[in-house]
Amino acid sequence: MPFALLRYGLSSDPVKKPDFPPPPSLKPAYDVIIIGGGGHGVAIAYYLAKYHGLTNVAVLEKGYLGGGSTTRNTAVIRSNYMTPESVKFYIASVGLFRNLSNEFDFNIMYSERGQLTLAHSDSTVRAFRQRCEVNRHFGGRTEMLDRQQIKELVPLLNLETGHTPVLAGLWHIDGATARHDAVAWGYARGAIERGVEFHPLTEAQDFVVEKNRVTAIQTNRGTVKCGVVVQAVAGNSSILMNKLNIRAPIHTYPLQAMVTQPVKPFLTPLVSSSALHCYVQQTGRGEVLIGGGSDPYPLYQPRSSLELKEGLLMHAIEMFPFLANTKLMRQWAGITDMTPDYSPIMGLSPIDNYYLDAGWGTYGFKSTPICGKTMAELVASGGKVPALIAPFGLERFSRFKQINEMGATAASH
Amino acid sequence: MKLMPCPLNGLRNITEFTYGGEVTGMPNPNTATDTEWADYVFNKTNPAGVVREWWLHNASGYWFIAERDTVTDHIRKTFDPGELFTQRVDFSPSAASSASATKENPL
Numbered sequence: 450m451p452f453a454l455l456r457y458g459l460s461s462d463p464v465k466k467p468d469f470p471p472p473p474s475l476k477p478a479y480d481v482i483i484i485g486g487g488g489h490g491v492a493i494a495y496y497l498a499k500y501h502g503l504t505n506v507a508v509l510e511k512g513y514l515g516g517g518s519t520t521r522n523t524a525v526i527r528s529n530y531m532t533p534e535s536v537k538f539y540i541a542s543v544g545l546f547r548n549l550s551n552e553f554d555f556n557i558m559y560s561e562r563g564q565l566t567l568a569h570s571d572s573t574v575r576a577f578r579q580r581c582e583v584n585r586h587f588g589g590r591t592e593m594l595d596r597q598q599i600k601e602l603v604p605l606l607n608l609e610t611g612h613t614p615v616l617a618g619l620w621h622i623d624g625a626t627a628r629h630d631a632v633a634w635g636y637a638r639g640a641i642e643r644g645v646e647f648h649p650l651t652e653a654q655d656f657v658v659e660k661n662r663v664t665a666i667q668t669n670r671g672t673v674k675c676g677v678v679v680q681a682v683a684g685n686s687s688i689l690m691n692k693l694n695i696r697a698p699i700h701t702y703p704l705q706a707m708v709t710q711p712v713k714p715f716l717t718p719l720v721s722s723s724a725l726h727c728y729v730q731q732t733g734r735g736e737v738l739i740g741g742g743s744d745p746y747p748l749y750q751p752r753s754s755l756e757l758k759e760g761l762l763m764h765a766i767e768m769f770p771f772l773a774n775t776k777l778m779r780q781w782a783g784i785t786d787m788t789p790d791y792s793p794i795m796g797l798s799p800i801d802n803y804y805l806d807a808g809w810g811t812y813g814f815k816s817t818p819i820c821g822k823t824m825a826e827l828v829a830s831g832g833k834v835p836a837l838i839a840p841f842g843l844e845r846f847s848r849f850k851q852i853n854e855m856g857a858t859a860a861s862h
Numbered sequence: 863m864k865l866m867p868c869p870l871n872g873l874r875n876i877t878e879f880t881y882g883g884e885v886t887g888m889p890n891p892n893t894a895t896d897t898e899w900a901d902y903v904f905n906k907t908n909p910a911g912v913v914r915e916w917w918l919h920n921a922s923g924y925w926f927i928a929e930r931d932t933v934t935d936h937i938r939k940t941f942d943p944g945e946l947f948t949q950r951v952d953f954s955p956s957a958a959s960s961a962s963a964t965k966e967n968p969l
């Protein structure tokens with residue numbers, strides 16, 4: 450291996466073959482068309498090919514592989530939500546994440562560093578106790594920490610934050626990160642090797658609907674017939690759903706994040722405070738990554754704004770005062786499809802052969818594996834909704850059966 | 863900073879305002895079905911383009927309507943809700959539902 454690397458380094462003729470060359474043209478028809486080539490879209494394709502032998506599948510992506518929120522997120526993976534429905538679902542996702550590098554034979558840099566969430570009020574401490582018990586009940590690893598334990602875990606953290614000092618912490622040992630792009634690449638490569646077609650620069654623009662079924666999709670590269678369609682376009686969910694008159698409680702908001710210049714390693718766990726609407730982690734490259742709540746009003750544009758950055762930094766500096774002396778290096782945003790209960794929308798739609806993978810808001814990276822796997826089951830079974838995702842159907846809103854995760858998602862990650 | 867042309871207070875920083883949701887028609891609460899009511903409460907059009915929405919100027923407590931492009935963030939115009947809502951909406955329950963309410967709840 451080192452010799453091969455050396456030879457490659459010295460060679461004047463670098464590899465010409467890309468890992469996944471896009472197919473030259475679209476076929477006239479596919480059994481399954483997945484709209485959206487982010488992590489979710491390619492994960493569904495991968496599991497369809499791997500477990501269900503479905504390979505006459507096309508993933509249509511208007512830009513490039515994983516160029517949406519998949520490449521913009523802060524890669525927090527955790528299962529410490531509030532409701533049993535969510536906790537079961539996210540624990541299954543964490544389980545799949547742990548083995549992904551082996552499964553892909555490609556390093557997704559899964560790094561289990563634990564996630565610490567801070568409580569600044571008695572009511573938050575109570576909510577944390579509940580989240581702690583629910584998480585443990587379903588097999589997650591979570592503990593309550595007192596101030597002394599927090600000090601030992603994160604010595605540089607300021608516990609006297611403004612007028613609301615830190616009272617306690619929710620310590621989620623399973624909290625982790627991974628390289629987000631690698632997750633999309635791993636799934637895409639695995640899917641393409643098994644025969645799935647990935648079409649970049651191919652936008653789904655409209656639908657041909659006959660007898661309550663989508664029979665064809667119009668794209669900028671022509672019309673393709675389809676057996677079944679899955680939409681996995683995150684921030685753009687409403688645009689496709691509006692074309693099919695599917696009503697949904699989705700609102701698209703930008704979510705912003707940033708990194709500082711690299712500093713010496715000082716922070717192993719991911720630290721988050723929903724009262725301060727801010728979370729801080731140190732990346733493998735030493736940068737301090739800072740994220741927080743969504744923008745205050747809807748927008749289909751991944752622009753950054755000074756006022757949000759200032760607010761976020763103010764809180765990050767409260768948590769880690771020395772950050773006041775570091776410089777920002779990069780800042781960015783993505784657009785996120787928020788739902789009122791902060792839970793996703795997965796499963797059937799009012800159109801017979803059209804399935805939804807939407808409403809991922811600010812928390813959909815961590816669900817990529819399990820959502821891909823269960824959505825593939827749904828497609829392969831011809832519309833039988835797997836038990837794990839049944840509570841997350843679009844119809845929950847007309848039945849007033851929301852799954853409230855607002856508190857557990859308040860610092861949006 | 864981005865500026866919002868408030869019909870009452872003129873151009874002000876956008877951080878002085880709170881977004882209040884899309885302007886939609888409210889179904890009659892006394893006759894709407896659960897499905898219609900849920901649609902009104904939860905569902906959004908969320909278009910990529912020009913949309914009419916409610917905004918509040920926090921300091922003056924003034925609600926108004928803005929037409930804003932959700933792709934470019936360009937605010938096309940803002941106006942007083944009185945231009946759109948010319949009639950008072952009465953929220954008192956219908957005779958039938960208030961009668962059943964008294965029956966269930968003697969207090």
Ligand SMILES: Cc1cc2nc3c(=O)[nH]c(=O)nc-3n(C[C@H](O)[C@H](O)[C@H](O)COP(=O)(O)OP(=O)(O)OC[C@H]3O[C@@H](n4cnc5c(N)ncnc54)[C@H](O)[C@@H]3O)c2cc1C
Nearest residue numbers: 485487488489511517518519522523525653783813814815
């Ligand atoms: C700043 C930020 C931080 C975040 N942090 C976290 C976090 O810490 N943890 C976490 O779990 N989640 C986080 N998220 C949320 C997470 O990134 C998303 O929920 C997740 O990536 C959604 O994945 P996806 O594959 O569904 O969407 P995307 O990766 O957005 O992929 C959708 C794709 O669909 C394509 N598309 C759209 N319309 C069409 C069309 N008409 N035709 C063809 N293609 C189309 C787009 O080009 C895009 O590539 C964060 C998001 C942001 C923006």
